[in-house]
Amino acid sequence: MSDRPGPEATARLTRWEQRTEVPLFLAGLLFLTGYAVRVLAPHDAQPWHDISLTLVWSTWLLFLVDYVTRLRLSGLGYRFPRVHWLDTVVLLLPLLRPLRMVQVYQAVQRRRDRPRLNLYARVMTYAGMTVGLLGFAAALAVYNLEHRTPDASIRTFGDAVWWACATLTTVGYGDATPVTFWGRVVAAGLMACGLALLGAVTGSFSSWLIQVFAREDEKRPPERG
Amino acid sequence: MSDRPGPEATARLTRWEQRTEVPLFLAGLLFLTGYAVRVLAPHDAQPWHDISLTLVWSTWLLFLVDYVTRLRLSGLGYRFPRVHWLDTVVLLLPLLRPLRMVQVYQAVQRRRDRPRLNLYARVMTYAGMTVGLLGFAAALAVYNLEHRTPDASIRTFGDAVWWACATLTTVGYGDATPVTFWGRVVAAGLMACGLALLGAVTGSFSSWLIQVFAREDEKRPPERG
Amino acid sequence: MSDRPGPEATARLTRWEQRTEVPLFLAGLLFLTGYAVRVLAPHDAQPWHDISLTLVWSTWLLFLVDYVTRLRLSGLGYRFPRVHWLDTVVLLLPLLRPLRMVQVYQAVQRRRDRPRLNLYARVMTYAGMTVGLLGFAAALAVYNLEHRTPDASIRTFGDAVWWACATLTTVGYGDATPVTFWGRVVAAGLMACGLALLGAVTGSFSSWLIQVFAREDEKRPPERG
Amino acid sequence: MSDRPGPEATARLTRWEQRTEVPLFLAGLLFLTGYAVRVLAPHDAQPWHDISLTLVWSTWLLFLVDYVTRLRLSGLGYRFPRVHWLDTVVLLLPLLRPLRMVQVYQAVQRRRDRPRLNLYARVMTYAGMTVGLLGFAAALAVYNLEHRTPDASIRTFGDAVWWACATLTTVGYGDATPVTFWGRVVAAGLMACGLALLGAVTGSFSSWLIQVFAREDEKRPPERG
Numbered sequence: 001m002s003d004r005p006g007p008e009a010t011a012r013l014t015r016w017e018q019r020t021e022v023p024l025f026l027a028g029l030l031f032l033t034g035y036a037v038r039v040l041a042p043h044d045a046q047p048w049h050d051i052s053l054t055l056v057w058s059t060w061l062l063f064l065v066d067y068v069t070r071l072r073l074s075g076l077g078y079r080f081p082r083v084h085w086l087d088t089v090v091l092l093l094p095l096l097r098p099l100r101m102v103q104v105y106q107a108v109q110r111r112r113d114r115p116r117l118n119l120y121a122r123v124m125t126y127a128g129m130t131v132g133l134l135g136f137a138a139a140l141a142v143y144n145l146e147h148r149t150p151d152a153s154i155r156t157f158g159d160a161v162w163w164a165c166a167t168l169t170t171v172g173y174g175d176a177t178p179v180t181f182w183g184r185v186v187a188a189g190l191m192a193c194g195l196a197l198l199g200a201v202t203g204s205f206s207s208w209l210i211q212v213f214a215r216e217d218e219k220r221p222p223e224r225g
Numbered sequence: 226m227s228d229r230p231g232p233e234a235t236a237r238l239t240r241w242e243q244r245t246e247v248p249l250f251l252a253g254l255l256f257l258t259g260y261a262v263r264v265l266a267p268h269d270a271q272p273w274h275d276i277s278l279t280l281v282w283s284t285w286l287l288f289l290v291d292y293v294t295r296l297r298l299s300g301l302g303y304r305f306p307r308v309h310w311l312d313t314v315v316l317l318l319p320l321l322r323p324l325r326m327v328q329v330y331q332a333v334q335r336r337r338d339r340p341r342l343n344l345y346a347r348v349m350t351y352a353g354m355t356v357g358l359l360g361f362a363a364a365l366a367v368y369n370l371e372h373r374t375p376d377a378s379i380r381t382f383g384d385a386v387w388w389a390c391a392t393l394t395t396v397g398y399g400d401a402t403p404v405t406f407w408g409r410v411v412a413a414g415l416m417a418c419g420l421a422l423l424g425a426v427t428g429s430f431s432s433w434l435i436q437v438f439a440r441e442d443e444k445r446p447p448e449r450g
Numbered sequence: 451m452s453d454r455p456g457p458e459a460t461a462r463l464t465r466w467e468q469r470t471e472v473p474l475f476l477a478g479l480l481f482l483t484g485y486a487v488r489v490l491a492p493h494d495a496q497p498w499h500d501i502s503l504t505l506v507w508s509t510w511l512l513f514l515v516d517y518v519t520r521l522r523l524s525g526l527g528y529r530f531p532r533v534h535w536l537d538t539v540v541l542l543l544p545l546l547r548p549l550r551m552v553q554v555y556q557a558v559q560r561r562r563d564r565p566r567l568n569l570y571a572r573v574m575t576y577a578g579m580t581v582g583l584l585g586f587a588a589a590l591a592v593y594n595l596e597h598r599t600p601d602a603s604i605r606t607f608g609d610a611v612w613w614a615c616a617t618l619t620t621v622g623y624g625d626a627t628p629v630t631f632w633g634r635v636v637a638a639g640l641m642a643c644g645l646a647l648l649g650a651v652t653g654s655f656s657s658w659l660i661q662v663f664a665r666e667d668e669k670r671p672p673e674r675g
Numbered sequence: 676m677s678d679r680p681g682p683e684a685t686a687r688l689t690r691w692e693q694r695t696e697v698p699l700f701l702a703g704l705l706f707l708t709g710y711a712v713r714v715l716a717p718h719d720a721q722p723w724h725d726i727s728l729t730l731v732w733s734t735w736l737l738f739l740v741d742y743v744t745r746l747r748l749s750g751l752g753y754r755f756p757r758v759h760w761l762d763t764v765v766l767l768l769p770l771l772r773p774l775r776m777v778q779v780y781q782a783v784q785r786r787r788d789r790p791r792l793n794l795y796a797r798v799m800t801y802a803g804m805t806v807g808l809l810g811f812a813a814a815l816a817v818y819n820l821e822h823r824t825p826d827a828s829i830r831t832f833g834d835a836v837w838w839a840c841a842t843l844t845t846v847g848y849g850d851a852t853p854v855t856f857w858g859r860v861v862a863a864g865l866m867a868c869g870l871a872l873l874g875a876v877t878g879s880f881s882s883w884l885i886q887v888f889a890r891e892d893e894k895r896p897p898e899r900g
Contacts, residue, residue, distance in 0.1 A: 653877075
């Protein structure tokens, strides 16, 4: 009852993942755009509504095709959803797709082949981008769920973005907060995912700053002796 | 005036603790369930009320039996409460029992004998689960203490859970806050216990992310040279 | 223009500090008690008022005597206030005295000579105690400054303690906040001093937890091989 | 298409930067003073208005001259804005100038040639000063943008400073929050810049405290043996 595929299955899976990671990232951005159009366009704006529906469903179909292909390539069968649980969650809730960005980020950097950023800068860039996209997705979802509620404090998309900023940084002013059940569920998810990532940004920045100052100490002595 | 038991007493105590840790964890979950039923069931629902009372008191009796057995096995006599002060606190306030989860967690992992998670993942899993259970227990207690107060902002159990999420992540919107004395004492306790544990989750996640990126650096060179 | 005293001056100063640290700590507690009585006692309760005035001024006189003695022992003259700036600040604002607790803590532990706590536990104990005393002093000061203001949200001492808890943990509900100028100055000071210390508690706890899990890894192998 | 200038260009650039860093820092302080006068002086106070305009524009001209000189010295041509993107941002938004303080701080310390602070103390001093100046600049900007809005909660400059304190420490009471679009943009920027820096302060303090306690452990043994 091994949860790990054989070596050739792994190789096939890796090749597939390397080839699809950038297209899937673009599909993820299109999905987010489609969702944004659906949420933000006025309700009687027919062309926008159709465009957004097409974008959302066609990109989701791509995600499904990718998931099924990887399930078959892996040779894991019914154990795939449990082993690759993050992929399963991301398939069902595509707004969480930024969480898989770590692979895309590596792929993009590998292709450009430019002098790589140092370790801390890369952690900060990756975690910062993921947090930004997650926060944007959460602001869209919360705006969609809240703005028609009678006693809502989040009434415009600007309020929702402001709420997302105040939540991710744990400032939490409380001047704009979700009041519906599902809005609060999204908010709790944003706190859980986002805070850990923001902790990574802060931690990396702190380590990097200490490194910068420590390196200067090493450079200084010859200047004196 | 040594606070440490002799070697054979330690061995007996260890054997007892290893045998009882999983049953006690299940008893702790039953206690929490009983308390949840007592708090959340409507007041005239007689069968639920009886069930919850039975659960709470019978599990607490188990905790007492375990405490007394360990007190006698340890051979420490009247010094036991001071040496094992965390156990004493947990006996008197069984809602704090999640704090003892570290032993249970180890025991469960040892039995399943599966490839162990890495260090950071284990710290995150343990601290995350403890925080989750503590937050649930605090939400129950605060709901119980607050929801009948005239000027309360925590009126439903959903409000209490929302308050616990906002408190544990230090977001603190302030749209739902305890107003009674005992509600605020519970809240202060949740802040003190929970924040340290959440700091552990964030810190471990940050360290793990840096480790993941650092490991990739080691893998990359052969790809180039 | 050396800022450092000679070796025999240092020895004399060290001896004086070792002898006075516990009495000064007790004087600090008496000062806090006196201030608490002055703030919390009803205004027409004459005996309490006199007792608190006596306590506050006599302990402050002790602090002054200690400061002048150390100034003369150090042989630094007019440079003493600049070199020992923390002592100067603490003399002028005795409510900040918990900040000097690190020396007391060491002295007490040295005397009891019991098996010392590990590094992280000591940092946590020291920082936690300092934070607790600073928070209590800030709650007293804010209550004193705020509770007679017409539009204050801090009206009882319980409110002030609740505000201090929510501020130190950075939860910041905002249901009780200072509104006067000096109340906000005290609050900003509490944020600045307290948060750094609380960061130390969280950081130490996180490091300690990782250490506990790492040590278990070392213990486990023999159990298997 | 190298982004790095040749060695002699680097040497010339470094010499220019070393000579200008202290004058530029003073110009930055003058800019901030001029902006503060413009924001805080009553609107009909003609002399103050003129002084502030002169200060702001003449210092900005200095920044422009410095930027153009460095652009020409570097020999990078049109690639300069992209390579030195932080300098470009700081030229366009001079209120962000504290972010470049790390160089100034080093320069000042080098000149005074006094026994250097340890690593953590320097990180704390640098990050603390940067956070303080950024917070002051943000408070000025938010006060300027908000105080004439009808439903503003930030009405005096004191409110704006109080808001900046509560935001930078992530306490976020919510009793004073920006309500206009641009006010919220400034606030989001303050959260993003400030929190990372404050994380550096907290992290360094925590590391320093652990170091202090660890060093004491090393000193203690001879006292006993």
